[in-house]
Amino acid sequence: MNISYNWLKKYINIDVPAEELSAILTSIGLEVGKFENIQSVKGGLQGLVVGEVLACRNHENSDHLHVTEVSVGTEETLQIVCGAPNVAEGQKVIVATIGAKLYPSEGGEFVIKRSKIRGVESFGMLCAEDEIGVGTDHNGIIVLPSDVEVGTLAADYYNVESDVVFEVDITPNRSDATSHFGVARDIAAYFASRDSKIVLSKPDISAFSVDNNNLKVEVSVENNVACPRYSALTISGVEVKESPTWLKNNLSAIGIRPINNIVDATNYILHALGQPLHAFDADKLKGNKVIVKNLGVGTKFVTLDGEERTLRAEDLMICNAEEGMCIAGVFGGKESGITESTKNVFLESAYFNPVSVRKTARAHGLNTDASFRYERGCDPSCTVDVLKYAALLIQEIAGGCVSCDVIDIYPNEIKPARVELTYQKINALIGMELENEEVKSILHGLEMQIISEDENGLVVDVPTYRVDVQRDVDVIEDLLRIYGYNRVPMGTSVKSSISYSSKKDSWKLQNLISEQLTANGFREIMNNSLTKLSYYANSEVYPEANCVKIMNPLGVDLSVMRQTLLFGGLESIVYNKNRKNGNLKFYEFGNCYYFNAEASGEEALNRYNEDFHLALFLTGNKAEQSWVAKEEKTTFFELKSHVMNVFARLGVKKNSYVIESYSNSIFADALKLINKKGIVLAVLGKIEFKLLKQFDIDGEVFFADINWTNLLNELSLQDITYQDIPKFPEVKRDLALLIDKSVTFQDIEMIAYETERKLLKDVNLFDVYEGKNLPAGKKSYAVSFILQDAERTLKDSQIDAIVQKLIKNLTDKLGVVLR
Numbered sequence: 001m002n003i004s005y006n007w008l009k010k011y012i013n014i015d016v017p018a019e020e021l022s023a024i025l026t027s028i029g030l031e032v033g034k035f036e037n038i039q040s041v042k043g044g045l046q047g048l049v050v051g052e053v054l055a056c057r058n059h060e061n062s063d064h065l066h067v068t069e070v071s072v073g074t075e076e077t078l079q080i081v082c083g084a085p086n087v088a089e090g091q092k093v094i095v096a097t098i099g100a101k102l103y104p105s106e107g108g109e110f111v112i113k114r115s116k117i118r119g120v121e122s123f124g125m126l127c128a129e130d131e132i133g134v135g136t137d138h139n140g141i142i143v144l145p146s147d148v149e150v151g152t153l154a155a156d157y158y159n160v161e162s163d164v165v166f167e168v169d170i171t172p173n174r175s176d177a178t179s180h181f182g183v184a185r186d187i188a189a190y191f192a193s194r195d196s197k198i199v200l201s202k203p204d205i206s207a208f209s210v211d212n213n214n215l216k217v218e219v220s221v222e223n224n225v226a227c228p229r230y231s232a233l234t235i236s237g238v239e240v241k242e243s244p245t246w247l248k249n250n251l252s253a254i255g256i257r258p259i260n261n262i263v264d265a266t267n268y269i270l271h272a273l274g275q276p277l278h279a280f281d282a283d284k285l286k287g288n289k290v291i292v293k294n295l296g297v298g299t300k301f302v303t304l305d306g307e308e309r310t311l312r313a314e315d316l317m318i319c320n321a322e323e324g325m326c327i328a329g330v331f332g333g334k335e336s337g338i339t340e341s342t343k344n345v346f347l348e349s350a351y352f353n354p355v356s357v358r359k360t361a362r363a364h365g366l367n368t369d370a371s372f373r374y375e376r377g378c379d380p381s382c383t384v385d386v387l388k389y390a391a392l393l394i395q396e397i398a399g400g401c402v403s404c405d406v407i408d409i410y411p412n413e414i415k416p417a418r419v420e421l422t423y424q425k426i427n428a429l430i431g432m433e434l435e436n437e438e439v440k441s442i443l444h445g446l447e448m449q450i451i452s453e454d455e456n457g458l459v460v461d462v463p464t465y466r467v468d469v470q471r472d473v474d475v476i477e478d479l480l481r482i483y484g485y486n487r488v489p490m491g492t493s494v495k496s497s498i499s500y501s502s503k504k505d506s507w508k509l510q511n512l513i514s515e516q517l518t519a520n521g522f523r524e525i526m527n528n529s530l531t532k533l534s535y536y537a538n539s540e541v542y543p544e545a546n547c548v549k550i551m552n553p554l555g556v557d558l559s560v561m562r563q564t565l566l567f568g569g570l571e572s573i574v575y576n577k578n579r580k581n582g583n584l585k586f587y588e589f590g591n592c593y594y595f596n597a598e599a600s601g602e603e604a605l606n607r608y609n610e611d612f613h614l615a616l617f618l619t620g621n622k623a624e625q626s627w628v629a630k631e632e633k634t635t636f637f638e639l640k641s642h643v644m645n646v647f648a649r650l651g652v653k654k655n656s657y658v659i660e661s662y663s664n665s666i667f668a669d670a671l672k673l674i675n676k677k678g679i680v681l682a683v684l685g686k687i688e689f690k691l692l693k694q695f696d697i698d699g700e701v702f703f704a705d706i707n708w709t710n711l712l713n714e715l716s717l718q719d720i721t722y723q724d725i726p727k728f729p730e731v732k733r734d735l736a737l738l739i740d741k742s743v744t745f746q747d748i749e750m751i752a753y754e755t756e757r758k759l760l761k762d763v764n765l766f767d768v769y770e771g772k773n774l775p776a777g778k779k780s781y782a783v784s785f786i787l788q789d790a791e792r793t794l795k796d797s798q799i800d801a802i803v804q805k806l807i808k809n810l811t812d813k814l815g816v817v818l819r
Contacts, residue, residue, distance in 0.1 A: 073151020
């Protein structure tokens with residue numbers, strides 16, 4: 001937001017250097033991005049003076065050029081070639097001398113140089129209005145009144161004003177600072193305890209009066225929730241014309257294009273006091289009524305930009321007896337605005353609900369100066385005072401009479417927030433002891449009214465324009481902001497304690513696994529946690545009913561929060577495959593969100609849940625064809641090995657979870673890793689072809705979804721122990737087992753570990769055979785068993801006994817036959 005220094009000085013008697021003021025504003029939370037010197041006429045008309053044409057003759061080599069002798073108040077006259085048709089001897093003109101920089105109205109920069117025009121030297125330029133940026137006329141040079149003194153600087157003649165404009169970055173919570181008066185108020189608070197001579201001056205409305213009641217308008221508000229306060233009055237007999245120079249200069253300084261005096265007055269008030277106004281042509285109020293209400297869904301409305309917009313049921317409208325005239329707090333209508341023929345004005349000053357305005361503005365893709373302020377919360381207490389000030393301004397620059405009593409519909413007054421402060425808490429949070437008088441001085445500067453006081457603290461009423469200050473800590477933050485963060489002394493010692501926490505450091509473990517996966521050829525992806533609702537339509541695994549929906553989405557593609565990392569990963573795969581990058585290994589860490597309407601508990605948040613997940617994606621080839629190897633496709637077992645490696649790297653013990661077969665509408669074939677309490681740690685498998693087809697993905701995609709939250713909880717239950725590296729050798733025994741096709745390796749592994757808990761260290765499947773020479777419904781597994789004793793060398797008799805026990809248990813429980 002642009003803030004004019006000259007404009008600020010209307011409300012505060014300050015005259016510090018611009019650089020110092022910039023530092024002050026930044027220190028009190030109004031960060032200045034940059035500031036620059038400007039003039040009311042670009043370039044300040046430097047190098048331009050008033051001259052007199054002493055002689056004028058025709059150019060001998062041209063039928064339209066003239067050669068003039070011009071006095072500019074110096075001893076020597078200037079010979080200037082001029083092509084204007086109206087140049088004549090005796091005229092007072094504006095002369096651009098050599099070296100002057102001109103900034104034409106249409107833009108650009110032009111430097112005056114000594115030149116030769118058709119053989120005749122020229123030492124300057126006689127200027128037209130548009131050539132120096134003081135107007136748009138180009139029919140001839142500027143001819144000044146004869147009594148203007150030769151040599152007068154053009155800047156003095158045109159009363160060029162210099163100014164400094166600050167570009168201030170306003171945070172969303174500081175709606176009170178979206179005006180010059182609001183910024184001046186903060187500056188005054190800053191100087192309250194530093195320089196008592198610098199004080200804030202409020203606009204004077206004592207001269208306001210109602211002239212007559214000749215233009216009454218019936219006003220009603222049907223939606224008091226969206227419009228808690230509505231104030232208005234009428235002004236009759238105005239003259240719509242160009243604004244005075246001072247008003248145009250103020251608006252131009254901050255980048256606002258002047259339009260006409262009525263519209264410029266409302267824009268001036270908006271940027272001066274932060275309260276949006278809207279001026280209607282009173283003669284266009286059909287039925288002589290103004291009704292604040294919602295229109296039907298699908299109603300068409302043409303806004304000032306000529307666009308036809310379709311209204312929603314939630315859109316608040318300012319209407320006459322027959323139709324809508326304005327989208328409340330957002331944008332005016334084409335038919336009810338101020339024109340050159342307007343004679344009577346209906347002036348609106350209202351307080352609209354910030355949420356209502358924000359939703360309407362976003363729904364229609366509009367962002368106006370008015371909606372910018374209403375969205376953040378204007379001051380509901382100032383509507384009438386601002387209305388009176390605006391009426392006085394319009395009467396000053398456009399004439400007219402106030403032709404009705406002030407209309408003010410305010411059924412439920414918004415009270416100031418009352419906050420209790422203790423000096424002890426103020427000093428504790430700030431980190432130093434503030435004098436009580438210093439605290440009260442700053443509060444007074446911030447216009448926070450002290451209701452009561454005792455030796456322990458204060459009770460204050462926070463003004464209604466500070467919508468972000470509701471608690472004692474908010475007031476303390478404001479105290480520190482104005483007092484100055486840099487004035488709080490830095491301590492000379494650090495007081496800390498060392499504590500041990502058994503809770504796993506998720507961030508540290510994420511980095512550990514990220515490094516592992518990256519080293520194995522994976523690339524990390526990051527997708528938006530907002531996604532499409534259509535992904536969850538008709539889904540059995542991720543029901544639409546469990547989606548956390550966004551109340552005011554930016555679009556249909558970002559309307560819900562994701563329940564899974566799957567769809568974002570598939571989008572990334574599609575993006576890469578479309579760019580001829582088909583061999584992919586992705587991983588992503590991210591939150592997933594769930595809504596359960598049936599969850600118990602009084603708190604609304606009990607129905608919402610958030611879990612952290614790790615997703616792995618594999619597709620394409622594991623290895624490309626080369627002179628040493630054949631092309632090798634990615635398989636499910638490659639994905640499984642990466643998941644197992646993640647578990648192993650985190651220290652998850654094999655006997656702490658079981659693996660079950662799994663399938664649903666997402667997975668064609670899958671495994672589910674479950675701990676002993678039945679909590680799912682991970683699901684991995686091949687994505688269903690039907691789902692891949694929805695994303696236009698050709699080829700297989702393997703996906704693993706690791707519930708990181710559950711996995712860390714599982715880790716917290718496992719003790720970390722350290723032991724010496726075994727000094728005695730391990731022994732391996734291989735068995736060829738004939739088993740039913742329904743038997744899995746996990747079944748064999750579980751029985752083996754149950755049979756020998758102490759000495760059996762590992763079980764590996766190193767060959768699978770299904771084919772000829774086997775009975776129907778059978779398959780052959782070649783399994784190795786690793787035995788080791790940490791205290792002594794195993795004897796053959798001991799080894800044989802264990803192996804025989806393994807064979808017996810496998811035979812009894814699984815029907816295994818040795819081959």
